[in-house]
Amino acid sequence: MKSRTIKVDYLARVEGEGALYVRIKGDRVVDVKLKIFEPPRFFEAFLRGRHYDEVSDITARICGICPIAYQMSAVHAIEDAFEVKVDGQLRALRRLIYCGEWIGSHALHIFLLHAPDFLGYDDVVGMAKDHPEIVQRGLQLKKAGNEIMALIGGREIHPINVRVGGFYKTPSKREFEPLRESLARARDEAIEIVRWTATLPFPDFEQDYEFVALRHQDEYPFNEGRIVSNKGLDITSFEYDDHFTEVHVKHSNALHCILKERGAYAVGPLARFNLNFDKLSPLARHEAHKAGLNEVCRNPFQSIIVRSVEVLYAFDEALRLIDEYEVPDRPAVAITPRAATGYACTEAPRGLLYHRYQIDDQGRILDARIVPPTSQNQKTIENDLWGLVPQHLNLSNTDLTSRCEQSIRNYDPCISCATHFLKLDIERE
Amino acid sequence: MKRRRRPKLAVWKFASCDGCQLSLLDCEDELLLLADTLEIAYFLEASSAVIKGPYDLSLVEGSITTPADAERINHVRRVSKFLVTIGACATAGGIQALRNFRDVDDFIKIVYATPAYINTLEHSTPIADHVKVDFELRGCPINKHQLLEVISAFLQERKPNTPAHSVCVECKLRGIVCVMVAHGTPCLGPVTHAGCGAICPAYDRGCYGCFGPKETPNVRSMGRWLGSLGMSEDEQWRVFHSFNAYAKPFRGFSPEVNEKSNDQG
Amino acid sequence: MSLEEHAMSATADLMTPRVFRVRRKIRELRDVFTLVLEPSGPTEFSFAAGQFNMLYVFGVGEVPISLSGDPGQTQILVHTIRSVGAVTRAINKLKRGDAVGVRGPFGSQWPFEKAFGRDVIIVTGGLGIAPLRPAVHQLLAQRESFGKVSLLYGARTPNDILFQKEIERWRGRLDLEVEATVDSAPPGWRGNVGVVTTLIPRAQFDPATVIAFVCGPEVMMRFSVLELEKCGVSKERIFISMERNMKCAIGFCGHCQFGAAFLCKDGPIIALDRVQTWFGKREI
Amino acid sequence: MERDQLQQLFRLLAGNGYRVVGPTVRDGAIVYDDVASIEDLPSGWTDEQDGGIYRLTRRKDEALFGYAVGPHSWKKFLHPPVIRLWRAQREDNGFQVNQETDEPPKFAFIGVRSCELHAIAVQDKVFLTEPHVDPIYQARRQNVFIVAVNCGQSGGTCFCVSMNTGPKVTFGFDLALTEVVEGERHYFVVEAGTEKGEEILGQIETAEADAEARLKAEQVVAQTAAQMGRQLDTTDIKELLYRNYDNSRWDDVARRCLTCANCTMVCPTCFCTTVEDVTDLTGEHAERWRKWDSCFTLDFSYIHGGSVRTSPRSRYRQWMTHKLATWIDQFGTSGCVGCGRCITWCPVAIDITEEARAIRETDTKKGS
Ligand SMILES: Cc1cc2nc3c(=O)[nH]c(=O)nc-3n(C[C@H](O)[C@H](O)[C@H](O)COP(=O)(O)OP(=O)(O)OC[C@H]3O[C@@H](n4cnc5c(N)ncnc54)[C@H](O)[C@@H]3O)c2cc1C
Ligand code: SF4
């Protein structure tokens, strides 16, 4: 029987360093491993003994692509421990800066990482030669997202303005004026992008996933909500550890997270969209429909459309938040540390991000636990490959490899929290 | 325009958060021009295409934390004509160098259930501890305008304008009101390398040193003053031991036991 | 244009480089070369011995470089440069016809008026001879106006002797005493060995009236001054050429301060008595 | 002149094409910035200052100029912190340099203190003395309209009396105000110093100040002079410092000094700059930018092979000796006007008056 191995030592166009290994015997897949060898950095360990006020700056450094997600989960978990509620305009500003990160991160993924797969380019630079307008548009969208982060956060990567209780300084209304203009322009562009992604060639591939995301009664979820799934899960962040568990597999420096009861599940744009379609803005819903998305989308390749719908939504939401903005009385609510454990999940661009902190009465961190979206998706990514490869055995090794990579990128795995290809070995037995 | 052969650019990653290489992709307005000026020959985060070295300009992100990486950096040096480290990880060991102050096995046990699978070095070390580095760009993360400045300077064979003086100079050039003097907020600006544009003071918080030590930083005097502003010894230790904890002048900082009289002598 | 406006635009001009072209480049030593520049359009210029220009290479940067040519020649600018860092390396790469930005000339000059009728002793080392070459040309051009003229020159090795042919020519003149010495020499070298200060007591000059021109590395100048003083030359007759960082060359940037002197305008050539408070002190 | 008439002055100045800048409260300090009306002035605010400490506090009255000096000085308008000097474009076989042609605004400064007038006079000497005149400074300086204020209160770090630079304004202003607040009554005694000043004043309906008002104004200034927060003995200061280059006090201050350059940045007379030659990615376009620099940076004294002033000791010594001594040789005046900014804004409270005193006390060659 012929057997082959698909091996990608360095996955390209993903954030961080990972590799892929698939072994095929005849028409049967016998092994799939998404290896993550991004070196461990031990955040949970050195958070111990640090002060609660340092956590959001430190955890931001887990990932340069979605630092705001880390900051948001961190501050919410700590506020949960201290029983502090941050609302009104401060809450709105947090949503707004998160919109910025979704836009920046999604635009990066759509245009720089994923779209080249669909169109057969190695990278955006190659793609720009044939599709200059699309690429320009994409870069401008990304820039608009970064502008939100830079204005509220001080800079786009590892913003400095987020703190437990709110912010260090809140922007004036006037500072939003130029931003509002560029966002309004970008929203129109974003509509075009949704339409464009819908025209990409998608393979027929659907699986029966368990989608997990936050759900909030009034809004599309960013910072708050219950953790729900299409298979009946409905819990608070406090109960996360009861239902999810991390396993350490030999082939990876990242931990795999699974649902204790049902195993693999998927988080991210597809999950959010499927569980919160009704909470999208009318414009985003309208464009989603026009793009051929139904309320539930099970084709992970179409996540690129879903991402662009979320980008459109984020612009819509950002504009709404800016229009309703009033400078809050104070940049942050007062904090009194107490000994307690706090829990929070927020929606990082790549999906659910769980933080838990045990803190002493001096505000020192005793214990920290962080579960990034990519660990949660890892098993599902491998499952997709188990399902996908047998369907495409007729492809040449090169094409099969690209298809596998594309399928991995469906999840926008962030290997730093989970990016890349170098060498391909095909073993035939 | 005289068109020379386009220099080949490579971007390498070691232990890091990807933020510094992302800074390159965050140059939305310049990205395509950049790709036109330099041949992007190796940049896994952005491209599947890999063009063989040697590379004229290598940007290296991340610190060395595993035996394999300690090997790989030697390879990177061999294939690079001009090697620039980008960011606190690559120039100072990064936040992950906090392990250098503790026992790494304890760290592994805290994070991983099956520590045996993890192969890591005891220390997280900057690139310059392993190979010769031609230029170091500071920051956690680096500032994208400075990155463009370094690349433009490389192309023109000039010295990049990335002054090593304090953040205070940038702060004052912007006319920001000093948060330490006017509000009593502890600020590491006076001992921290410029480059960020003094964003923290501009947002009403003290600088936390993410660009690492400036030229000739007086960390002892700084520590004493932080103490007089009410920072405990533990807080003083922590503030110097964050994203550039392993950078020499910060690494060696230990708070002076606060004497009663807070004299400045 | 009012007078005031005129002064203003004149200074504005001093802040913007004018474009010159490389007419010739001569390799002097392994890392030292002489650049002959000519204006790219009709421009008037003249300079005095000891002055310097700010040379700008497009996109690279700007550095102070002394004029090393004959002040009598007004059609060209001559500079002798050691390639040490980014800008000087870039200058070294320029080819015939390439453009160079020039601001200048700036600074003070060797005090010939003070030297009329007196002996002149020139003590120099290494590249320090570059800003003194125009002085030698001028002394020779007006040779009858001065007493004895001696040129003492130190280099590291025989291979480091700059303007060797010219020095040989000068050495052949009867109205000029020329002595060269090297720090270390290969076998076969028949000249002096030792530091340049050892030549001073042997030189012929009247210590009571002589005017000394000293230019070279700061340590070399320090010891030369000590030696000159020992011979009885007083401070106000010793002229040194100092080097400090310079950005504007017109006294605004502050970088070139050496004690109370702005070396870009009070110097680079300055009488020792004006800077005696600082000369020889560390980190001034 | 009453409060309302001051408002009129703002309008007149703006109407005459001036960009009116003056004191205003921002981020916990009184800074100099655009001010549209007297509403923008720091009404009822004052500052408490000491080494390394500045705090805004409320006054008991609604005085508009009831504070000393803040972190900014007027030099930021006359001698911009960052400015492009020129742009150049590569051309076939060379390049072309284009000078900046932007017309700077006409500034009206509101609330200039006596020490600040002296500081401006000092910078005039630096930038406007033949043969070289800085066109950037000159273009801003020649059109400026100065509304000075006599200090009604000294700051905790002020020592203008020692430096002979205040608190009463004596020259260099177009208009000078003395603010008098007495119970319910709040008025200004105005004096015109130039024709330009007369002209503007003539357009405001003001009452001639009576003898009592004048006397009150005199008292205000006299009171301030008596309150100086610091003192500096300037006797033979130049000679003192010239003979103390090797004093061990420099080592002592170096243990505290952070070489952060704040003192030079806030100093109203410090003039030093550096330039940055930059290019874009294409290498076709080059620019030169000028930025404030400081003798506290290593690059400042860099010559090939290393910086001249590597030790913090030599850098502090350069700054203080320049301010108090070499300046006198260079420009015939002290480089220090006694405003106290370097003391207040030094993050570790190093005090020039204290250091000068210490040098004097340990002057080994005293009397020689
Ligand atoms: C008045 C004067 C006359 C000079 N004449 C000559 C000459 O005739 N021939 C010659 O070879 N050299 C001369 N020099 C020294 C020359 O200016 C430096 O070698 C040159 O600036 C080095 O620049 P770089 O960029 O190549 O080196 P780097 O070491 O890369 O220097 C970086 C920058 O520091 C500054 N800098 C470095 N060294 C000096 C220095 N010695 N003086 C002033 N600024 C410096 C410059 O701004 C330079 O761009 C003179 C210096 C002065 C002040
Ligand atoms: S230096 Fe900071 S921003 Fe850069 S890669 Fe490291 S952690 Fe990320």
Ligand code: SF4
């Ligand atoms: S706020 Fe910080 S960086 Fe700014 S001047 Fe003060 S101490 Fe320096």
Ligand code: SF4
């Ligand atoms: S003290 Fe320093 S920065 Fe200020 S003018 Fe003097 S040399 Fe320049």
